[in-house]
Amino acid sequence: MENTKILLDENEMPKSWYNILPDLPTPLEPPLNPATREPIGPDDLSPIFPMSLIKQEMSQDRYIDIPEEIQDIYRLWRPSPLYRAHRLEAVLKTPAKIYYKNEGVSPPGSHKPNTAIAQAYYNMKEGVERITTETGAGQWGSALSMACSFFDIECMVYMVKSSFYQKPYRKSLINLWGAKVVPSPSELTQAGRYILEQHPDTSGSLGIAISEAVEDAVTHENTKYSLGSVLNHVMLHQTVIGQEAKAQMAQVDEYPDTIIGCVGGGSNFCGIFLPYMHDKVKENKDIDIVAVEPSACPTLTTGEFRYDFGDTAEMTPLLKMYTLGHQFVPPPIHAGGLRYHGNAPILSQLCKDGLIRPMAYRQTDIFEAAVTFARSEGIVPAPETAHAIKCVIDEALECKKTGEKKTILFNFSGHGHFDMAAYDNYFSGNIIDE
Ligand SMILES: *Cc1c(COP(=O)(O)O)cnc(C)c1O
Numbered sequence: 001m002e003n004t005k006i007l008l009d010e011n012e013m014p015k016s017w018y019n020i021l022p023d024l025p026t027p028l029e030p031p032l033n034p035a036t037r038e039p040i041g042p043d044d045l046s047p048i049f050p051m052s053l054i055k056q057e058m059s060q061d062r063y064i065d066i067p068e069e070i071q072d073i074y075r076l077w078r079p080s081p082l083y084r085a086h087r088l089e090a091v092l093k094t095p096a097k098i099y100y101k102n103e104g105v106s107p108p109g110s111h112k113p114n115t116a117i118a119q120a121y122y123n124m125k126e127g128v129e130r131i132t133t134e135t136g137a138g139q140w141g142s143a144l145s146m147a148c149s150f151f152d153i154e155c156m157v158y159m160v161k162s163s164f165y166q167k168p169y170r171k172s173l174i175n176l177w178g179a180k181v182v183p184s185p186s187e188l189t190q191a192g193r194y195i196l197e198q199h200p201d202t203s204g205s206l207g208i209a210i211s212e213a214v215e216d217a218v219t220h221e222n223t224k225y226s227l228g229s230v231l232n233h234v235m236l237h238q239t240v241i242g243q244e245a246k247a248q249m250a251q252v253d254e255y256p257d258t259i260i261g262c263v264g265g266g267s268n269f270c271g272i273f274l275p276y277m278h279d280k281v282k283e284n285k286d287i288d289i290v291a292v293e294p295s296a297c298p299t300l301t302t303g304e305f306r307y308d309f310g311d312t313a314e315m316t317p318l319l320k321m322y323t324l325g326h327q328f329v330p331p332p333i334h335a336g337g338l339r340y341h342g343n344a345p346i347l348s349q350l351c352k353d354g355l356i357r358p359m360a361y362r363q364t365d366i367f368e369a370a371v372t373f374a375r376s377e378g379i380v381p382a383p384e385t386a387h388a389i390k391c392v393i394d395e396a397l398e399c400k401k402t403g404e405k406k407t408i409l410f411n412f413s414g415h416g417h418f419d420m421a422a423y424d425n426y427f428s429g430n431i432i433d434e
Contacts, residue, residue, distance in 0.1 A: 014240050015066055016064055019056075021232065034318060048218065082102075084252075095404065097405065102412045111411070112139050116228070120144065130222060131144065131223070131226050135170075136206050139384075141179065160205060161203055163332075164183035165183070184209035206339060208313075213225055230310065240271070242273060257287065257408070258406055264338040274346075291347065291358045295362050296433075304322070307320050322342070335383040363431050363433050367383070367431055380416045381416050384414065385416070388412075
């Protein structure tokens with residue numbers, strides 16, 4: 001049998017990030033100032049981000065060097081393994097070949113530290129002493145708290161209230177790495193107090209938590225804000241995933257026909273497909289690139305492509321993206337990392353241009369797929385990741401019907417070891433589709 005695990009040597013880890021901006025068929029429309037609605041420049045963003053990240057956000061350089069200090073930390077878990085899912089293929093009796101890149105091997109268990117480390121590093125370089133952020137399921141909050149602990153930066157996390165109570169161990173992990181975490185909406189900010197007055201029983205949302213974290217950053221000394229997805233520089237940092245995957249696939253003489261990933265803000269998916277999008281746009285490669293979202297928060301499949309705020313309180317710049325509206329509060333589904341009203345402008349524009357195919361799946365179906373995966377491959381997926389797996393299984397079963405021997409690559413964005421309450425709910429029949 002061919003290899004199950006395809007590994008890269010540490011010294012083959014990418015030395016630069018790939019920036020899609022100069023290669024986009026349609027250039028992005030600029031972010032707008034929330035007050036004037038005029039295009040913003042670097043100075044508009046400097047109250048919340050360090051200048052090196054603002055430069056990356058707007059850079060037209062195709063490759064950006066990864067500083068040595070960041071590479072040193074990446075090497076704690078990178079390069080991550082690429083797997084051939086022989087056992088899942090056998091269970092499905094599919095002629096398709098299924099590969100997955102396992103980002104669950106990082107210390108917090110997802111792809112998120114790829115950007116958390118970079119963001120904490122550039123903040124440290126510019127003398128920032130405190131970073132605020134929001135977190136949905138707790139994956140981002142735990143990744144950033146680890147990154148801040150490496151660089152001796154204080155970290156303050158606003159965690160969406162429904163997840164704060166659904167995932168108590170993510171909260172413990174955030175504390176373990178030395179950060180402070182509060183349920184959002186909180187009494188600590190004007191934005192939080194306002195929402196609590198209007199909707200005392202709200203389960204919270206990423207849009208609300210972002211408002212709180214941004215307000216905290218602009219009202220505190222030497223404090224910046226950090227976002228775990230959506231922005232261009234986050235997509236950039238995640239491209240280590242796809243660059244490694246390309247080198248690993250090449251080792252076994254493979255090239256994907258289909259690339260699949262789950263989408264919250266778009267970062268893990270962009271991380272794996274952007275280096276291949278380069279080939280699709282520049283070399284006319286025929287690749288089907290599929291974005292998977294929950295039907296409870298169907299941004300790409302039913303949202304509008306327009307300017308919208310990134311947060312509920314209208315404090316962030318307006319971004320041109322697919323959106324369900326910044327007031328949208330998604331139902332508290334278990335894939336907390338996929339409950340965002342908007343989407344990365346890069347992913348949105350590529351979707352608008354027809355280069356990405358969006359799909360939406362229901363909660364009950366994604367848990368069934370997750371169980372099939374865990375019982376064949378062994379690894380327990382996060383509910384977010386299970387969205388990609390459901391789509392992979394459907395594609396592989398379609399190949400069984402047509403006899404096509406497609407090569408499918410998907411990003412395994414994270415493990416589900418902190419999501420056992422969600423699995424328990426599924427097994428006791430308490431997962432409902434809204
Ligand atoms: C946060 C998260 C996601 C969704 O965020 P993206 O920015 O869309 O990648 C998906 N999977 C896991 C495991 C996550 O932690």
